[in-house]
Amino acid sequence: MKKKPFKITAEGLKNLIAELAALKPKPKSEYSAREMLVEAEVEIRDALTHGHDLHDIAEIVGKHGGDINASTLASYLRELKTKPQGKSAKHKKKAGRMDVTPTATPIPTDQPTSTPAGLSPVRADAERDRQQEEAILDHLLDQLSSTSDS
Secondary structure: OOOOOOOOOHHHHHHHHHHHHHOOOOOOOOOOHHHHHHHHHHHHHHHHHOOOOHHHHHHHHHHOOOOOOHHHHHHHHHHHHHOOOOOOHHHHHHHOOOOOOOOOOOOOOOOOOOOOOOOOHHHHHHHHHHHHHHHHHHHHHHHHHHHHHO
C-alpha cells in the first residue's frame, strides 16, 4: 500500500504552531550524572572548599540514588570548569536558532601569557587556576580571622 504524501492546510499549520507554542515545559523527574552536576555544582564546590573530598560527595550522591564514583565526579567537574556556562556546543548546534557566535575573552594583564618551562599549556593553566584558588582562599581566611579578632 502506497503511503499518502504529507499535507497540512494553512489553517491546520497555524493551529499546530499555536498549540506547540503554548506547550508548557514538562517537569524533569530524573537527571543524568552530568545534569545533576550542573544543578549542584556550586554546592559541590563549596563542600570541597570546606574540606570534604570527592569520595564524600559521591557517597552523599549515592544516598540520593545516584551511583557515581569520585573519579567520575572529578572528570565532570573539570569539564564544567572548561565549558562556558549554559548549554554545550553540541546542544547549541542542534537548536539552530541560538546565537553561537563565540565571544572573545580578554587575557588578564596580571597573568603571564607564556607557558612556564616544563609544563604543557593545559598543566600550566591548571597550575595558574590552583594558585588563584589558593590566593582566594588565603584572602578569605584573612578576612575571617580579622572579623573574629574584632
